[in-house]
Amino acid sequence: MVEDSTLRSPGRRLTKQRRLIxxxxxxxxxxxGALEILEEAKKxxxxxxxxxxxxxLKVLAEQGVIKEISTLGEGSRFDAQPVPHSHLVCRRCGKVIDVPFDxxxxxxxxxxxxxGYLSVSHALTFYGVCxxxxxxxxxxxxxxxxxxxxSEEG
Amino acid sequence: MVEDSTLRSPGRRLTKQRRLIxxxxxxxxxxxGALEILEEAKKxxxxxxxxxxxxxLKVLAEQGVIKEISTLGEGSRFDAQPVPHSHLVCRRCGKVIDVPFDxxxxxxxxxxxxxGYLSVSHALTFYGVCxxxxxxxxxxxxxxxxxxxxSEEG
DNA sequence: GTCTAAATTGATAGAGGTTCTCAATTATTT
DNA sequence: AAATAATTGAGAACCTCTATCAATTTAGAC
Structure with missing residues (x-):
């Protein structure tokens, strides 16, 4: 669990909404994804x-405490797990599972x-059909x- | 250069538009990106x-002859280079350069x-600020x- | 604790990229 | 050449995400 102190930096205020998310x-x-997070936050x-x-989500990603995962067309998913790993994204439904390798x-x-690029990070993403x-x-x-x-429909 | 025969498969027809792209x-x-390709194709x-x-672009990616590159928010870019490599994407302008490592x-x-996932491929993408x-x-x-x-604006 | 300045919120409109629809066209099969 | 089905072009529609702005809340100063 990321500490509040980590989330406070100059020009940034920690709101209950941000902590909740x-x-x-x-x-x-x-x-x-963002919609599912919204749904749970509303509870x-x-x-x-x-x-x-x-x-x-954007701020937290900038702070490096969460990671954005590209699904190539289904909207981004997010990950706050601390141990580095990679992801396997289903090309059809966008579901994401972890791959314990990075x-x-x-x-x-x-x-x-x-x-010469600054703040370089990486994403290793596998794509397949679940x-x-x-x-x-x-x-x-x-x-x-x-x-x-x-061809199977008929 | 990918041969026409590679692009013809059951239920698929090779049009001049597809070959041009x-x-x-x-x-x-x-x-x-798609818009830049459109621009050149129109010539x-x-x-x-x-x-x-x-x-x-979608069909060609399904056929595995091109790769879609996620820029996380600037629209996909595409790559048809045959040698496997990874990409470095600028977080601010979406520009993509190659990284000779994969x-x-x-x-x-x-x-x-x-x-148990089928047709697995991967993308190794670096993100940074150019x-x-x-x-x-x-x-x-x-x-x-x-x-x-x-803070530099003022 | 109170006050102040600035970041953040909620609501909603708007933008951008991508997909869908459908009649007309074109590539492939017979 | 005719038949069949994939593909095209045009534009509307869609979906995710961002911008706007008045109202609110946080963090730091007093």
Whole structure:
């Protein structure tokens, strides 16, 4: 659990909304999106708005206490787990699961040094089709192609 | 250059628009977005539409001949270079440059085996602030913070 | 504790990127 | 050449996310 002191920096004020959003994220392992976070936050503070959720996710990511995960088209998911790891995103439903493997963070400094880019971080993301989204034909073949589901409809 | 035969598969027809879009992408090393591709495509075929560009980029990515790069908020960029490598994306302007380093593709099969996900691929993406976007203060410090530019405005 | 300045909130409008719809066209199969 | 189905072009629609702004709340000074 990230301490309040970590969340307070010059020009930044720690509101109960921001702390709530972080706590929700810390308590979950399912990488929720902004809407799901909003839903859970409303159980505690019904007046909270979507804009506040987005703004705070952005601030928390800037502070480095959470990570944004790109799903390539389903809206970002977020992760507040402290142990570095990578993600496996379903190409069809956007679901995200953890992969217990990541690159050394010293690589970020190395890339920064070689390119002149500042504040370098990285994301190692795998993309695939999850068992729930794969069709029978795809499972049999062990390979997902795009239009199998269409031919199975009829 | 990817051969036409590679682009023809059951239930798929190779149009001149699709080939054009791929050729444009193959000829460039600057990771254009859909709009930039549209712009260049119009020089050859002025009637081509944005929807066609998006549809074909999606198909080509499904066929595995191009890669979609997530910029986390600036719209996807695309890459048709054959040699595996990773990307460094500027958090402020979305510009993408190559990083000549990537993971072994055997890792994809490994992840697939362990998780049951099909068609697993991966993206190793670095995020940072490019020299053009970094402020003087950030460059001096060697570290980009979020609101330095604000305090420099006045 | 009270006061002040500035960050943040909630509500909602707006922007940007991407997808959908559908009639017309075009690539492939027979 | 004809039939079949994928693809196109045009534009509306969609969805995620950001901007705006008055009202509120936090952090620091007194």
């Amino acid at each position: 972080l706590r929700i994220l810390e308590s979950r392992r399912d990488h929720p 505690v503070q019904p007046s909270i708005s979507l804009g506040t959720v987005y703004r705070n 690159l050394s963070e010293t690589l970020d400094a190395e890339v920064s040094k070689q390119t 068992p729930d989204c794969a069709t029978e034909a795809e499972r049999k073949r062990g390979w997902a192609t795009e239009r199998d589901e269409k | 791929l050729r444009i992408l193959e000829s460039r090393r600057d990771h254009p 050859v075929q002025p009637s081509i539409s944005l929807g066609t560009v998006y549809r074909n 993971l072994s593709e055997t890792l994809d099969a490994e992840v697939s085996k362990q998780t 020299p053009d976007c970094a402020t003087e203060a950030e460059r001096k410090r060697g570290w980009a913070t979020e609101r330095d530019e604000k």
